[in-house]
Amino acid sequence: MSSNAQKKLTPAQLEYQAFVKKREPKRPVLKNCLRAFLVGGIICTIGQVFQWFYMTYFDFTETSASNPTVATMIIIAVILTALGVYDHIAQFGGGGSIVPVTGFANTLASAALDHRSEGFVLGVGGNMFKIAGPVITFGVFAAFVIGLIAVVLRGLGGS
Amino acid sequence: MQQFIFSFLIGGAICVIGQLLMDVFKLTPAHMTVTLVVGGAVLGGLGIYEPLIQFAGAGASVPISSFGNALVKGALGEAERTGLVGVLTGIFEVTSAGISAAIIFAFLAALIFKPKG
Numbered sequence: 001m002s003s004n005a006q007k008k009l010t011p012a013q014l015e016y017q018a019f020v021k022k023r024e025p026k027r028p029v030l031k032n033c034l035r036a037f038l039v040g041g042i043i044c045t046i047g048q049v050f051q052w053f054y055m056t057y058f059d060f061t062e063t064s065a066s067n068p069t070v071a072t073m074i075i076i077a078v079i080l081t082a083l084g085v086y087d088h089i090a091q092f093g094g095g096g097s098i099v100p101v102t103g104f105a106n107t108l109a110s111a112a113l114d115h116r117s118e119g120f121v122l123g124v125g126g127n128m129f130k131i132a133g134p135v136i137t138f139g140v141f142a143a144f145v146i147g148l149i150a151v152v153l154r155g156l157g158g159s
Numbered sequence: 160m161q162q163f164i165f166s167f168l169i170g171g172a173i174c175v176i177g178q179l180l181m182d183v184f185k186l187t188p189a190h191m192t193v194t195l196v197v198g199g200a201v202l203g204g205l206g207i208y209e210p211l212i213q214f215a216g217a218g219a220s221v222p223i224s225s226f227g228n229a230l231v232k233g234a235l236g237e238a239e240r241t242g243l244v245g246v247l248t249g250i251f252e253v254t255s256a257g258i259s260a261a262i263i264f265a266f267l268a269a270l271i272f273k274p275k276g
Contacts, residue, residue, distance in 0.1 A: 029182045036178035037171035040222070044170025047217030048163050062213055066220030067253065071260040073221055078261070082268040095178030098188050099195060100170070100221045105261045112269040124269045128262070134189050135223065136258070139196040140250055143230035146204035147246035150231075151238045 032094050039093030043100045047073050070101050077102035081109040107131040166218030169211070173222040192223050199224030203231035229253040 009017070051069040054060045060068065080086040086106045090097040097103050108128055115127035129136065173195070180191045199222075202208040208228040211219040219225060230250050237249020251258065 027182050029179070032182055033175045033178050036174040040174025040177075041167040041171030041218075044218040044221045045163055045167045047170075047221035048166035051217045051220070052162070062216065063209065066212060066217065066225065067256045069217055069220060070225070071256040074257055074260045075264050078264040078268050082272040093174075095181055095191070096171070096174040098192060099174045099177040099223055101223055101226065101257065102221075104192070104223055104226070105265070108261050109265040109268050112265040113272060116269050116273070120269070124266060128265060131189065132261075134193050135196050135226065138193045139200060139227050139230050142197045142200040142227060143203075143234050143250050144246060146200055146231050147234035147238060147250070148243075150204055150235055151243055151246060 036096035039096030074105040077105035078109040169215035169218035196227040199227030203228030
């Protein structure tokens with residue numbers, strides 16, 4: 001893509017691009033990854049505490065406990081977002097705060113809060129899934145395709 | 160205790176994958192989460208994600224990739240009971256708690272709180 005665009009540029013523009021590239025701050029990949037690992041790991045460990053709680057005090061198995069665990073994490077993330085705390089976590093954690101399901105809840109809640117001024121139906125209702133929508137859309141479509149393939153394969157297997 | 164360590168390590172590792180997708184492959188956060196969800200769905204379809212959850216607990220079920228896995232799991236589980244239509248009717252079966260909680264509480268938050276800068 002970039003080599004295609006480069007062909008149309010004048011030499012001066014090319015020179016400038018090289019100049020910009022040199023000056024551009026390097027992304028601190030290692031530091032970001034360490035932070036993401038730390039924050040993501042801590043969020044998952046908190047989730048594990050809830051999972052342990054649901055497994056010990058209610059009758060959930062290892063796999064079925066993940067359902068209420070995820071719901072609990074989402075509720076906490078929504079509250080933290082509403083209080084403005086999650087933004088600070090996200091600033092430090094980067095991917096570590098986006099990848100866990102709490103990041104998904106954060107995008108929902110922050111979109112809902114941000115568009116509140118446009119009214120509850122069009123603002124909150126209409127914009128809630130603006131950022132979180134792609135995840136659901138692609139997740140559902142991928143699940144549909146994979147489900148179809150699996151069913152067809154199973155049918156061919158004659159079971 | 161071991162469960163907590165594994166969930167920290169695996170959960171952290173999945174987040175590092177997300178961070179690398181953003182930093183090295185220059186994906187936006189939206190593209191990155193979509194990639195992870197589809198990846199989780201594929202792993203779920205192959206039957207690899209479920210053992211990972213057994214092994215790492217919340218370390219595998221809290222990252223967004225488990226959303227993809229849960230969608231596939233719901234679709235396949237329902238398909239087993241009712242046939243091909245189950246793929247459609249079962250998709251949200253497992254993830255219902257998560258999505259419902261997110262919608263309900265995000266809406267409640269919008270009702271109660273004012274946005275913070």
